[in-house]
Amino acid sequence: xxxxxxxxxxxxxxxxxxxxxxxxxxxxxxxxxxxxxxxxxxxxxxxxxxxxxxxxxxxxxxxxxxxxxxxxxxxxxxxxxxxxxxxxxxxxxxxxxxxxxxxxxxxxxxxxxxxxxxxxxxxxxxxxxxxxxxxxxxxxxxxxxxxxxxxxxxxxxxxxxxxxxxxxxxxxxxxxxxxxxxxxxxxxxxxxxxxxxxxxxxxxxxxxxxxxxxxxxxxxxxxxxxxxxxxxxxxxxxxxxxxxxxxx
Amino acid sequence: xxxxxxxxxxxxxxxxxxxxxxxxxxxxxxxxxxxxxxxxxxxxxxxxxxxxxxxxxxxxxxxxxxxxxxxxxxxxxxxxxxxxxxxxxxxxxxxxxxxxxxxxxxxxxxxxxxxxxxxxxxxxxxxxxxxxxxxxxxxxxxxxxxxxxxxxxxxxxxxxxxxxxxxxxxxxxxxxxxxxxxxxxxxxxxxxxxxxxxxxxxxxxxxxxxxxxxxxxxxxxxxxxxxxxxxxxxxxxxxxxxxxxxxxxxxxxxxxxxxxxxxxxxxxxxxxxxxxxxxxxxxxxxxxxxxxxxxxxxxxxxxxxxxxxxxxxxxxxxxx
Ligand SMILES: Cc1cc2nc3c(=O)[nH]c(=O)nc-3n(C[C@H](O)[C@H](O)[C@H](O)COP(=O)(O)OP(=O)(O)OC[C@H]3O[C@@H](n4cnc5c(N)ncnc54)[C@H](O)[C@@H]3O)c2cc1C
Ligand SMILES: Nc1ncnc2c1ncn2[C@@H]1O[C@H](COP(=O)(O)O)[C@@H](O)[C@H]1O
Numbered sequence: 001x002x003x004x005x006x007x008x009x010x011x012x013x014x015x016x017x018x019x020x021x022x023x024x025x026x027x028x029x030x031x032x033x034x035x036x037x038x039x040x041x042x043x044x045x046x047x048x049x050x051x052x053x054x055x056x057x058x059x060x061x062x063x064x065x066x067x068x069x070x071x072x073x074x075x076x077x078x079x080x081x082x083x084x085x086x087x088x089x090x091x092x093x094x095x096x097x098x099x100x101x102x103x104x105x106x107x108x109x110x111x112x113x114x115x116x117x118x119x120x121x122x123x124x125x126x127x128x129x130x131x132x133x134x135x136x137x138x139x140x141x142x143x144x145x146x147x148x149x150x151x152x153x154x155x156x157x158x159x160x161x162x163x164x165x166x167x168x169x170x171x172x173x174x175x176x177x178x179x180x181x182x183x184x185x186x187x188x189x190x191x192x193x194x195x196x197x198x199x200x201x202x203x204x205x206x207x208x209x210x211x212x213x214x215x216x217x218x219x220x221x222x223x224x225x226x227x228x229x230x231x232x233x234x235x236x237x238x239x240x241x242x243x244x245x246x247x248x
Numbered sequence: 249x250x251x252x253x254x255x256x257x258x259x260x261x262x263x264x265x266x267x268x269x270x271x272x273x274x275x276x277x278x279x280x281x282x283x284x285x286x287x288x289x290x291x292x293x294x295x296x297x298x299x300x301x302x303x304x305x306x307x308x309x310x311x312x313x314x315x316x317x318x319x320x321x322x323x324x325x326x327x328x329x330x331x332x333x334x335x336x337x338x339x340x341x342x343x344x345x346x347x348x349x350x351x352x353x354x355x356x357x358x359x360x361x362x363x364x365x366x367x368x369x370x371x372x373x374x375x376x377x378x379x380x381x382x383x384x385x386x387x388x389x390x391x392x393x394x395x396x397x398x399x400x401x402x403x404x405x406x407x408x409x410x411x412x413x414x415x416x417x418x419x420x421x422x423x424x425x426x427x428x429x430x431x432x433x434x435x436x437x438x439x440x441x442x443x444x445x446x447x448x449x450x451x452x453x454x455x456x457x458x459x460x461x462x463x464x465x466x467x468x469x470x471x472x473x474x475x476x477x478x479x480x481x482x483x484x485x486x487x488x489x490x491x492x493x494x495x496x497x498x499x500x501x502x503x504x505x506x507x508x509x510x511x512x513x514x515x516x517x518x519x520x521x522x523x524x525x526x527x528x529x530x531x532x533x534x535x536x537x538x539x540x541x542x543x544x545x546x547x548x549x550x551x552x553x554x555x556x557x558x559x560x561x562x563x564x565x566x567x568x
Pocket of ligand 2: 006007008009036038039060061062063089092095112113114115116117118120121122123124125126
């Protein structure tokens, strides 16, 4: 089985988000980049397919050279080959189109992406790929088993869990639950050394498929005044919630 | 030109978020002078839609669409959009809508912008605001495609009633049946889902152990609320993953969010901060959650929560 894991390189979750140039650019000066958490769950599941079923795992990212260290980490954790498509990611269609070009040339049985990236939060890239390439697509994926090119998938739905099945090829949007937090792997020294020897390719490709443009950013209003209520006077809280906030 | 609104329903019950999508469409229709068409699938109860001003309802009934399937639904919506030449398609930010929208966007060669929080501030060019960086910021997006799909962030626009007497059109639509099949659906028993809830009662490590969650569940029951939790609580298996909210869990944008024994780490706040009104109950007055909450109680959850529940019960009994 041949698997591709799509990795988006995102600011670490503790990052303070700031903007430059009249709020038109993201300020990445203090930012530590990490593998998008949803993609990391997907990567770990892929490595299990490698360990248990001998799957081959490629990892790919669309981005500039600051993504290299992230892909190297994925190789150190256990992926076999790395690819970076050398374009700044500007729009979901553009990213999905570039990834589709690579997928179309490489006969993957399974493509694993994340449910959403925690920076753009679009939740769109895998679905666009699925439709371009005519793959089956399941997002919010919290369980995946594959036997003889048949997949059984668990998906989180509002208020429950749905089980689905289909033939490969399949693309999923992974999230926590596909593997547990405690299953995530930290690269060890041996993995890091091995990663240096693994094939790593920079792909030059581009597309005109850009449908949106981010013009400027804005931060939510800063801290508001909190009203403190004494634990001995809970009626006051109920009064506020009913008369002032009007939420009960 | 038309604006098409996809209405989500379950056994004739229309989701509240779909009324919000309609409210959005109605506001947008004034800016671009379009009519508003509501699209329902296997729904027979149209009266409530009339409160939100659609000009037309396209009703599709098909046994093969009884279960939600993103591929099939996207194909249906795409075919309907083409038949009415819809230029704007408005959906909610629900799990299913976001799932189908990316497929739909390719079928219609449309841009899809999710997490939209406001009416466009310009329509030529078409510019909308959406939340990004897990609610830590907003951005303005210019959309350059002729057809646009917008999913509306829950509670960002609100409900806006405007009565109409829509024409109801029963329509038949062909679609390609997907090879992806549903086997079973397991519904968590009797509880309110976080996505649908107006009130969410959430608890963290301050609760000490899963055996103490009865006070949280009791409070949630009184408020007809969904229960949620912080990440470590679900990682330790005290509560199911489906309750984990925050940047790497579910986003919560509800009317009232009550955080009990949750410190308010950035990753937690990122996911819940777009909720309208936030209440924190915590023993530590320095807990970061106090910085973003509207109301706070410095106190022990084990004393405050049962007492608050009693008082709320009495209040509810009096006010109903
Ligand atoms: C990559 C990454 C992603 C993450 N994503 C998320 C996410 O999506 N969601 C999330 O929630 N977290 C997330 N986290 C974890 C986050 O950083 C915090 O560790 C977590 O939110 C803390 O959970 P907590 O508030 O329940 O626990 P704690 O931080 O331990 O807080 C417990 C609180 O309970 C209070 N308390 C103790 N006893 C009582 C009592 N008797 N009554 C009242 N209050 C009491 C304490 O004062 C304290 O404030 C993420 C972390 C990382 C690294
Ligand atoms: N620049 C990128 N390179 C590779 N994969 C990406 C990129 N952006 C998004 N993805 C994948 O698509 C998923 C959803 O991203 P998004 O649509 O941006 O929320 C991510 O979790 C990744 O798996």
